[in-house]
Structure formats: structure tokens, C-alpha cells
Amino acid sequence: MFVKRFAEAKPYEAPNHWGVVGLRLQGFEPGGPTNQWLGLSQFLPGGGAGPDATPVEKVYxxxxxxxxxxxxxxxxxxxxxxxxTIPAGEIRKIENRTNGIVTMLVVIPYPPGVKP
Incomplete structure (x- = not known):
């Protein structure tokens, strides 16, 4: 079992995102998951991402x-x-149109050729 505490999560910047803070909860570290990574995204009011697509599917x-x-x-x-689920190659845009913060888990397989 690999345990990673929330206090140990490192921020990351996702391309073509705005008004968001992303934290990598699991993935890209020794002993962590071998087929996907897990992020926590916190979108401020007016924050969002896209339009764009990725070569792998993702789950919000x-x-x-x-x-x-x-x-x-x-x-x-x-x-x-x-x-x-957003399939690989599907162009999507996401927007927080509310006055509150949106907290979202993101599950993404590692890109082709990337080994943790």
C-alpha cells in the first residue's frame, strides 16, 4: 500500500487552465499508481480550462x-x-460560472510512453 497525505500533495500547473489550483494527490512518484494519476482541482469563480483535448481519456x-x-x-x-468521462481526443471546455469554488477530482491515465 502506498499512502500519500494531503499535506504532502504538490501543486501543478495544467496547460490552458485559468483561475485554478491543481494538486497532485497520487501519481508520478515511486510506489504510487502505475496506470493513472489523481489530481484535485480547485476552480475559482470564472475559472476554467480549454477548449482543448488530450490523447488519453479523463474522468471528472x-x-x-x-x-x-x-x-x-x-x-x-x-x-x-x-x-x-471525457474520451481521448474529445475537445472540451470547462467553466465555473458560479460565485463559489468548484472542487473536482481528476483521474487521468499516464500519457503513452510515460512511466511513473
Missing amino acids: FILDGEMTVIVDGVETVLKKFDSC
Whole structure:
């Protein structure tokens, strides 16, 4: 078992994101997961990401707040405990359109060719 305390989580900057603080909870360290990494993103009001796509799928899980996800012009509001899968290559944009902070877990496989 590999335990990582929240106090040990390191911030990271995700490209094409604004108004967000990301913390790497698990992944990219010796003894950690070998097939994916787990991040915690905290989006300020007006914060968001995209539009862009990644070469691997990802899962968003909303812990608190409401996040608007836009794919092909269709807007979906994810609320507390809602989740979605974004397939590899799918262009998406996400926006916090509320006055509260959105806290979101992000699960992403390691990119092809990347070994932890």
C-alpha cells in the first residue's frame, strides 16, 4: 500500500487552465499508481480550462460546487457528486460560472510512453 497525505500533495500547473489550483494527490512518484494519476482541482469563480483535448481519456468527479462542461456546443452542468468521462481526443471546455469554488477530482491515465 502506498499512502500519500494531503499535506504532502504538490501543486501543478495544467496547460490552458485559468483561475485554478491543481494538486497532485497520487501519481508520478515511486510506489504510487502505475496506470493513472489523481489530481484535485480547485476552480475559482470564472475559472476554467480549454477548449482543448488530450490523447488519453479523463474522468471528472465534482466534490463540491457546479462545473459547466461544453462539448460540441452542448453544455452540461455537473453538480456535487456528478461525474463524466471525457474520451481521448474529445475537445472540451470547462467553466465555473458560479460565485463559489468548484472542487473536482481528476483521474487521468499516464500519457503513452510515460512511466511513473
